[in-house]
Amino acid sequence: MKKLSQLQVGKKGVIKEFTDLEMSLKLMEMGCLPGEEIVIERVAPLGDPIAINVSGYMLSLRKQEASTIILQ
Amino acid sequence: MKAEIRVALVGNPNTGKSTLFNLLTGLNQKVGNFPGVTVDKKTGYCNLPDGRRAEIIDLPGTYSLYPKSRDESIVFSVLADKGNQQAPDLVVVILDASNLKRNLLLYTQVADLKIPVVVALNMMDVAKKDGISIKVDSLAAKLGVPVVPISARRNEGIDELKKNISYANKFALQQDSIDVKAIAPQLVDAIGEEMQIDNPYYALQLAHQHEHLTFLSESESSRIEQLEQTYNFHSQKAQATETIARYNFINDLLYDTVKVKEAAHEENTSNRIDRILTHRVFGFLIFFGILLFIFQAIFAWSAYPMELIETLFVWMQTGVHQMLPAGPLTDLLADGVIAGLSGVLVFIPQIAILFAFIAILEDTGYMARVTFMMDKVMRKVGLNGKSVVPLIGGFACAVPSIMSTRTIENWKDRMITIMVTPLISCSARLPVYTLLIALVVPSRNVWWIFNLQGLALTAMYLLSMISAVVVAWVMKHILKARERGYFIMELPVYRMPRWNNVLLTMFDRAKTFVLEAGKVIIAVSVILWVLSSYGPGDTFQQIEKKYQEPQYGQKMKPSEIEHAIASEKLESSYAGHLGHVIEPVIKPLGFDWKIGIALITSFAAREVFVGTMATIYSVDNADEIQSVKAKMANARNPETGKPTFTLAVAFSLMMFYAFAMQCASTVAIVYRETKDWRWPAVQFLYMTVLAYGASFITYMLLK
CATH class of the missing domain: 1.10.287 (Helix Hairpins)
Known part of the structure; x- marks a missing residue:
């Protein structure tokens, strides 16, 4: 079971499911849906949050939030 | 003004919604409130090609009709309140063509409410550059609504959009999206x-x-x-x-309907800029560099226009004294009203410069990166990356900044941000600081580029940031969390600032400041003038009588007598009495009763300080009209004969202004935002205690 928070910068992953229903609502509204490809674009200077590319735009989220996203 | 059709503007954040709103309404807009909630309601009027007049309502940007913050909750309320007279007849949904997928989520939600919809497809140029081609006609056919390609930034397609608004159907024709x-x-x-x-x-x-x-x-x-x-x-x-x-x-x-060219994942410009601006070393260096530059600019660029305004008002004051017959009315006009007005208008250059910078930082997308970089630090002290925007806005004015905390979804983070924002050095403190620094710190360059006065000012700003962080950290341990916090936020692509938007913001803020703060300041100036020009009973007549006795006439020159009368009158005036009452309390801070008067009046608004000083010292030397700075520099302690404003007194005073909650508007806005008097009360209390303590220590150290 690989979480989004474990992905390295520059690597890709495909969303499989979420572990947190409340968080998933916000994430899905922002375009993070199961089946969607995500690229880790960069990590903030202090190691958290991270910036990801999803459906053509940049989204930033905290590592703890990224850890609720399970990748395929 | 009556509108024949009401149009609501709906869209995601960063889609150019405000730009479109400005294009449609021009300067013909006003900011009000939605009934019952404290969300700004921006409305404006637009003339349609068919001769009708449309009222445009700019609704807060949101990603979905399910609200995550207070601002967003207004969107559904407005669209859904069908019994209300104000309910929109038509919704214009603005979509970012370069990010159509995510933008369409909100569209489908709005469309399913079955209100007539027109789609404005913005940023077609950006989409084209990204290799995205959109078949607009087939998109429109599939949705069942008009789709108008526009470029709000380049002012393209706006006439076409207006045409579509005026010919829009009264009935919703859009296709159903989901079951x-x-x-x-x-x-x-x-x-x-x-x-x-x-x-x-x-x-x-x-x-x-x-x-x-x-x-x-x-x-x-x-x-x-x-x-x-x-x-x-x-x-x-x-x-x-x-x-x-x-x-x-x-x-x-x-x-x-949409084809994306499968280009090799080439790095776009935004990404390249981010590589530098969010770099682990350069990122912070650049951020602090930008802050330093802004403060230096506020100090340097505003000097000349401020001098001009001051000179103008000194000239007007002299003119009024010369042209009008001497008497209490002339004095009220010259020393009360005009002195007060000059105290307000003189800040305009500084406020305009500061708001211009903030508008540029937000417009370019840099502010979102600051949020991104600072989130981890901010969370350590109980804040949130999103607190950075209100805190930076706090450099301009705590009032709009506290209003902008509504974007922080988390209750605890929001409360802490509200509690510490007034500690950030706002533009109203700036004239107090610039005046006092100019008075006691020499204007000398160190290390070629750094002006000593500019450095002192930067230090005051740094102090305000540090104190906000420390207080936030303390509050993090006192307040209990109500729910979890999010930090899921879009990082918009970098763009050139829209200069007319920057100008509009500058103009708007300066106007608001003059109208809102101006009222308080002029009122306080006039009251102060009355308080310092009249005393209880017949004390004033007695003073005049006393100096008419021959013993004074023999020993003193007429000008000296006049001066003695004036200062004795001030001391026995109502204001003087008030100052004397609090003098024992503020003496340990190095302040005399004259500064005491300024402190009391400043509790209405800090910027009153300069006006108060002007009034007090012009009453003192009514015969010579000078700038406030010159008056204060000439002020002498009557007991020792030394200057009143020594380094210790000036810095002690700055410390008091740095920490004390001397702003009636902020108290009011904190109440409005928290709906509980205990928040502003606690805030007022803790800030006053901090102010007294910091002043006391500073005075003791520098004395």
């Missing part, structure tokens, strides 16, 4: 039947949001709650199902 009933079939039917709602999505939204909708009666709301329990409705699960269904619809829709 709403399938999400909660029985509940939707039951609500529809009981409340006579024929739109299933509207019924479903009521089920989700009924607790927060003010237009529902209590009995209606509790009936919906009952129905939800009967039919086992799970709000979050239903939302998840709905969002997935909507994205399935959107994917089908985009499949043959």
Whole structure:
């Protein structure tokens, strides 16, 4: 079971499911849906949050939030 | 002004919604409030090609009709309150063509409410550059609504959009997007039947949001709650199902209307800029460099226009004294009203420069990066990356900044941000600092480029940031969290600032400042003038009488007598009495009763300080009109004969202004935002204690 928070910068992953229903609502509204490809674009200077590319735009989220996203 | 058609502007954040709003309404706009909530309601008027007049309502940017913050909750309320006279006849949904998929989610939600819709497809140029081609006509056909390609930044397609607004149908013609009933079939039917709602999505939204909708009666709301329990409705699960269904619809829709060129993943400009601006070393260096530059600029660029304004007012004051017959009315006009006015208008250059910079930082997308970089640090002290924007805004004015904390979803983070924002050195403190620094710190360059005065000012700003962080950290341990915090935020692509937007912001803020703060300042100036020009009983006559006795005439020159009379009058005036009453309390801080008067009046608003100084010292030397700085520099302690404003007194005074909650507007806004008097009360108390302590220590150290 690989979480989004474990992905390295520059690597890709495909969303499989979420572990947190409340968080998933916000994430899905922002375009993070199961089946969607995500690229880790960069990590903030202090190691958290991270910036990801999803459906053509940049989204930033905290590592703890990224850890609720399970990748395929 | 009566409008024949009401149009609501809806869209995601960063889609150019405000730019479009400005284009449609021009300067013909006003900011009000939505009834019952403290969300800014921007409305404006637009003349349509068919001769009708449209009222445009700019609704807060949101990603979905399910609100995550207070600002966002207004969107559904406005669209759904159908009984209200103010309900929009038409919705213009603005979509970012370069990010159509995510933008369409909100469109499908709005469209399913079955209000007539026109789509404004913005940023077609950006989409083209990104290799995205959109078949606009087939998109419009599939959605069943007009789709108008525009470029708000380049002012393209606006006439076409206006045409589409004026010829829009009175009835909603859009295609259904998803099968709403399938999400909660029985509940939707039951609500529809009981409340006579024929739109299933509207019924479903009521089920989700009924607790927060003010237009529902209590009995209606509790009936919906009952129905939800009967039919086992799970709000979050239903939302998840709905969002997935909507994205399935959107994917089908985009499949043959949008083509994205499969270019090799080439690094775009935004990414390259981010590589530097969010670099682990350069990122912070650049951020602090930008802050330093802004403060230096405020100090340097405003000097000349401020001098000009001051000179102008000194000239006017002299003119009034010369042209009008001497008497209390002339004095009131010259020393009360004009002195007060000059105290207000002289800040305009500084406020305009500061707001211009803040507008540029937000407009370019840099502010979002600052949020991104600072989140981890901010969280350590109990804040949130999003607190950075209100805190930086706090450099301009705490009032709009505290209002902007509404974007922080988390209650605890928001409260702490509200509590510490007034510590940030606002523009009203700036004239106090610049005046006092100019008075006691020599204007000399160190290390070639750094002006000593500029450095002192930077130090005051740094101090305000540090104190905000420390207080936030303390509050983090006192307050209990109510819910979890999010930090899921879009990082918009970098763009050139829209210069007319920057100018508009500058103009708008300066105007608001002059009108809002100006009222208080002029009122305080006039009251102060009265208080310092009149005394209890016949004390003033007695003073005049005393100096008419021959013993004074022999020893003193006439000008000296006049001066002695004036200062003795001030001391025995109402203001003097007030100052003397608090003198024992402020003596340990190095302040005399004259500064005491300024402190008292400053509790209405800090910027009153300069005006108060001007009034007090011009009453003191009525015969010579000088700038405030010159008056203060000439002020002497009557006992020792030394200058009143020594380094210790000036810095002690600056410390007091750095920490004390001397702003009636902020107290009012904190109450308005928290709806509880205990918040502003606690804030006032802790800040006053800090102010007294810091002043005391500073005076003791520098004395």
